[in-house]
Amino acid sequence: MEVLIDTNFILSALKKKIQIFEEFDRLDFDVVIPEQVIDEIKKLLGNKEKSYADREVCSVALQLIDKKNVKIIKLNKKYVDAGIIDYCSKNSCFVATLDKELKMKLRGVRFVIIRGGGFEVV
Secondary structure: OOOOOHHHHHHHHHOOOOOHHHHHHHOEEEEEEEEHHHHHHHHHHOOOOHHHHHHHHHHHHHHHHHOOOOOOEEOOOOOOOHHHHHHHHHEEEEEEOOHHHHHHHHHOEEEEEEEOOOOEEO
């Protein structure tokens, strides 16, 4: 089963020192990351107003995405959230997000959340 991951989920999990891809393997998920999420992480990495620690998390995220076996997709919408909603309406998948607004807009979709030192499906 696929799990589509948004930007703040990746960064929050890494800040909590969670082994993201190992957790998704444990849950038997195939990871899907939109190109737009990668672009957002790159933009944050280049933002000198962000703390060194935040930029380092962005750097680690990009290295892991490059190193791991993930499916990178292009969302067909201008805004990432709208693209995630569209993708999920056409594909059976879970969504890993911390975004409450996005969760409310995604009807009939199951989520992966951060709980304790790992992930939980809700």
